[in-house]
Amino acid sequence: MKALRANVPELKTKHVRHDEIVLTKAPQFGPAWQFGGWTTNQVLVDAECRYYLENLDRDRGESQNARYPGLVKVELDGAISQVTYTLGSEGISTAVYRNDEDLRRVIPFGERRRMERDRDAAAVKQKIGELWDRLWNRLKG
Structure with missing residues (x-):
C-alpha cells in the first residue's frame, strides 16, 4: 500500500451520500425455528455503489451549452451529456450540452x-x- 501511496501526492476521502441505497439484513429460520443465517441485499448495494464510484472519477468540469443553426453532427466525447434537435418556426437547431443537461427536455x-x-x-x-x-x-x- 505504501508503494501505491508514494505515486499519489495526496489521497483524500470523498463522502458521497445516496439515501436511496439501503443495506437490508433479515434473519432466516428453519422449520423448527432454528436460526439459519442472514440474507442481505449486499450484492445489489455493492453494484449500485460501484456504479456511482466509477462515475465519480470523471472530471465534470464546468458546464457549457451551445446552440447551432441547422442539423449539426456532434461527436460524442463522454463529456457531452445531451444533444437535442429542435424544429420550430425559426427552423431547425442543434443544442449541445457538455457536463450538463437541459432538464426541461429530459x-x-x-x-x-x-x-x-x-x-x-x-x-x-x-x-x-x-x-x-x-x-x-x-x-x-
Whole structure:
C-alpha cells in the first residue's frame, strides 16, 4: 500500500451520500425455528455503489451549452451529456450540452436511475411470479 501511496501526492476521502441505497439484513429460520443465517441485499448495494464510484472519477468540469443553426453532427466525447434537435418556426437547431443537461427536455439523472431500478425490480418480480405459478401448477396437478 505504501508503494501505491508514494505515486499519489495526496489521497483524500470523498463522502458521497445516496439515501436511496439501503443495506437490508433479515434473519432466516428453519422449520423448527432454528436460526439459519442472514440474507442481505449486499450484492445489489455493492453494484449500485460501484456504479456511482466509477462515475465519480470523471472530471465534470464546468458546464457549457451551445446552440447551432441547422442539423449539426456532434461527436460524442463522454463529456457531452445531451444533444437535442429542435424544429420550430425559426427552423431547425442543434443544442449541445457538455457536463450538463437541459432538464426541461429530459428526466433528471437521479430520476432516470430510480426508473431503471424500478424497471429491474419489476422484471424480477414478474419472473418470481412466473416461477411461483409454475410451481403452484405442478403441485396442483
